[in-house]
Amino acid sequence: MKKPLILITNDDGVHAPGIRFLIETIRPLGDVLVVAPDKPQSAMGHAVTIQVPLRLHMLDEQPGYREYSCNGTPADCIKLGEKVILRGKPDMIVSGINHGSNASINVLYSGTMAAVIEGAMENIPAIGFSLNDYSHAADFSHCAKIITSVAANVLKNGLPDGICLNVNIPSRNGSPIKGIKVTRQAKAFWDENFDERKDPHKRDYYWLRGDFVNLDKGEDNDHWAISNNYVSIVPIQIDLTAHHMIDSIKKWELEA
Amino acid sequence: MKKPLILITNDDGVHAPGIRFLIETIRPLGDVLVVAPDKPQSAMGHAVTIQVPLRLHMLDEQPGYREYSCNGTPADCIKLGEKVILRGKPDMIVSGINHGSNASINVLYSGTMAAVIEGAMENIPAIGFSLNDYSHAADFSHCAKIITSVAANVLKNGLPDGICLNVNIPSRNGSPIKGIKVTRQAKAFWDENFDERKDPHKRDYYWLRGDFVNLDKGEDNDHWAISNNYVSIVPIQIDLTAHHMIDSIKKWELEA
Numbered sequence: 001m002k003k004p005l006i007l008i009t010n011d012d013g014v015h016a017p018g019i020r021f022l023i024e025t026i027r028p029l030g031d032v033l034v035v036a037p038d039k040p041q042s043a044m045g046h047a048v049t050i051q052v053p054l055r056l057h058m059l060d061e062q063p064g065y066r067e068y069s070c071n072g073t074p075a076d077c078i079k080l081g082e083k084v085i086l087r088g089k090p091d092m093i094v095s096g097i098n099h100g101s102n103a104s105i106n107v108l109y110s111g112t113m114a115a116v117i118e119g120a121m122e123n124i125p126a127i128g129f130s131l132n133d134y135s136h137a138a139d140f141s142h143c144a145k146i147i148t149s150v151a152a153n154v155l156k157n158g159l160p161d162g163i164c165l166n167v168n169i170p171s172r173n174g175s176p177i178k179g180i181k182v183t184r185q186a187k188a189f190w191d192e193n194f195d196e197r198k199d200p201h202k203r204d205y206y207w208l209r210g211d212f213v214n215l216d217k218g219e220d221n222d223h224w225a226i227s228n229n230y231v232s233i234v235p236i237q238i239d240l241t242a243h244h245m246i247d248s249i250k251k252w253e254l255e256a
Numbered sequence: 257m258k259k260p261l262i263l264i265t266n267d268d269g270v271h272a273p274g275i276r277f278l279i280e281t282i283r284p285l286g287d288v289l290v291v292a293p294d295k296p297q298s299a300m301g302h303a304v305t306i307q308v309p310l311r312l313h314m315l316d317e318q319p320g321y322r323e324y325s326c327n328g329t330p331a332d333c334i335k336l337g338e339k340v341i342l343r344g345k346p347d348m349i350v351s352g353i354n355h356g357s358n359a360s361i362n363v364l365y366s367g368t369m370a371a372v373i374e375g376a377m378e379n380i381p382a383i384g385f386s387l388n389d390y391s392h393a394a395d396f397s398h399c400a401k402i403i404t405s406v407a408a409n410v411l412k413n414g415l416p417d418g419i420c421l422n423v424n425i426p427s428r429n430g431s432p433i434k435g436i437k438v439t440r441q442a443k444a445f446w447d448e449n450f451d452e453r454k455d456p457h458k459r460d461y462y463w464l465r466g467d468f469v470n471l472d473k474g475e476d477n478d479h480w481a482i483s484n485n486y487v488s489i490v491p492i493q494i495d496l497t498a499h500h501m502i503d504s505i506k507k508w509e510l511e512a
Contacts (some may be wrong), residue, residue, distance in 0.1 A: 041361040045331070045362050046301030050310040052463035054450070075301070075365075076464070080451075083450050084455070084462060101402040105377055108302050109331075109497055121361055147437060149511040157508060161441070181358045182505045187418070189377055194310070194339050205309035206340060206352055221470050231512050235501035240363055242419050243490035249421075255405040256433040256487050 003064070004091035004155055011041045014069045016057065016192040018097035020131060021140040022143035025147045026094055031064040033080040033090065033168075038069040038146055044111035045117070047073045050238065056066065056080060074115035074233065080120070092155060093119035096129035097140055099148075103132075103168045103222040103232060104186040107232075113236070120164035120238050125154045127164065132226045133171035142177060143169050146231050149180075161236075166234040170226045180231040186221035188214035193204030208218075259348035260286035260319070260411055262413060266354065267297045267367030270325045274353035277396040278385060279323075282350055283404045285411065287320040289346065291337035293367075298356075298509040300367035300488065302374070303329045313335060331373035338378070349375035352385035353396055353403075358389075359424045359478040359488060360442040360470065368494070369422060376420035376494050380388035381410045383420065388482045389427035394479040399425050402487050404435075415491075422490040426482045436487040443471035451476060 006026055010019040014074040026032060038057065047188050049072040068085065074095065082089055098112040107113045107207035113127050119126025131138055150167055159165070159197055167183075170177060192210035199205055216224045225232035262282055266275040270292035282288060292315065305328040307331045316323040320400050323339065330351065338345055354368040363369045368384050377383025385403055387394055406423055415421070422441075426433060448466035456459055481488035 030354035040307070042305045043306050043504050045303040045370060046300070047298045047303045048301070048365060048464065050299050050464060051296070053463055055459070063498060079448060079464065080450065080462065082345070084452070105494060108373060108377075108494065109304060114301060117364060121364075146358065146512050149509075153510060155506045160501070163501055170339060173369070180510045180512050182502050184499060185495050187330070187495075192335055192339060194336065196340065205311050206336065206375055207309055208304065208306060208335065233505060235498040235505055236496045237498035237501075238361060238364065238442050239443075240490075240496070241494045242491040243440060244302050245416070245439050245493075246440065247457075249489060249491055250443075252409045254436045254489075256436050 005099055006030045006032050007081045007093045008032060008034045009036045009074050009095050009115045011037065011044060011074045011136035012099050013037050013040045016099060017136065018099050018140065022094060022097050022147065025144045026151060029151055032068040035077040037074060037077060038187060039069055041111045043109050044073045045109055046075055046114040048075050048166050049073060054080060056084065059191045066209045074111040075118045078115050078118040080140065086133065089122065093124055093126035094151060097143060098130035099138060100134040101132040101168050101226060102130040102166060103226055104188040107166050107185065107236060117238055120162050122233055123161040125159040127151060127154055127167055130168045131169050131171060137139045142172050147208055150196040164236050166236050167234045168222055168226045170229050173197060173231055176230045177231060180233060181225040183220055183222045183225050183234055185234055186223035187216040188212060188223055205256055262286045262288050263337045263346035264290045265292045265330050265351050265371045267293065267300060267330045268355050268413045269293050270298045272355060273392065274355050274396065278350060278353050280488060281400045282304060282407060285407055288321040289337055289341060291326055291333040291341065293330060297367045299365050300329045301330055301365055302370040304331050304361040305329060310336060312340065317512055319492055320464065329365040334371050334374040345380055347379055349382035349406060353399060355386040355394060356385035356386065357424050358384060358386040358422060359443040359482055360500055363422050363441065363492060366501060372420045373494055376418050379417040381415040383410055385423045387425050387427060395428040397429050418494045420492050422492050424478055424482050424484050424488045426456060431485055433487060434485045436489060437481040438471045438474055439478045439481050439488045439490055442470055442479035444468060444473040444479055450456050
């Protein structure tokens, strides 16, 4: 049987411990191509690079394994991997392991998940893995079994066109993982502010900072799951239409 | 009656003709605060700036009108406008007029729409306007009546939490606009490739280019509408959960 070809990327950069752990975990499942940013690209959302030319740099080549870095975003990495290196589609895309949760609305800010959504746009089964721990030195060891299980299921079952998975894993906290929950995106938000400072020339500048606030009382959402030591899987769709709103807006008195 | 306070941004930059036209069209409806990028930020998706400090630069101040540029993304502009300048929420956010369509999956790449989605995350009624014409010198004159009508309806009717509007307007083509359709996001994609070139040092570099391909045969989608000289309004939601997929994934044999 032909081995599946798996494209791996992330948004923390090719040297981040999260992607190194993901690569080692995924390699037994198939042939692997890594194309990942040469520097951190967190919070880049679904940015693509159109103002500067993109470059690829080969880092490693072995039987069944190739690794490149690129000066672009995670979405760029997926496009370059397919169009320039593979000249075709991989069987699956995996992205991560993100250093930090991509639960709830973080899916919209995340470069890791943008790469996954890029896969869904091209009808390639795609999974994003994130660990609820921002530390560079986070312990990923409990993620291996989860990643292998979810990836093997996606290779076996596929995913419908336009659908991808957002997998969030609790941080290693001494208690065993209770299980896996298939959930929905929590209705949470960032309570943000800016640190306001003055530079040596007395000019103002601002640093974004925020606290994540979950007002969602459900126990079927992703934030609840990872806060209660469950792995969360949210199926994500690229159709953003609020279909239930179409009829009520049709009743407005609109003029062109 | 207190005038509504309207926050305006875009992704083509504060000096783009599209936002200048939008500002002039919106000003009669309320007090206006403009916070827009100091340079083009197209295709930035929902990027936010966390690696460099943000700066604001006041460009204009008149009764009922203030205008700033910022070195960040459209999503940053919304956050800075609220947290640093207003120290509160506006009554409405409008973004655009984007030079180029944001129909179909372009909603996911668009900085203009990221600012609008940012509004929906904070439960502020928000509208993105885009013209199906990439030209810097595009004719926006037919957009004024549409913008005024949609904005007045949103001020009057509000929008539910987590919902915003993606309004796409056909280019000026000699024929009158046929009307306004409330539609869904078309199932289309970008057929992309890279221009592969060599720099003077013989190193490879790549430019992304692509053709937009619509395989969606429906006549109820946004791409069909603007291609047939109708204005399209798609209600967009920030919940990306594919709720219909949850039960089928629960049947997988998953192990943690």
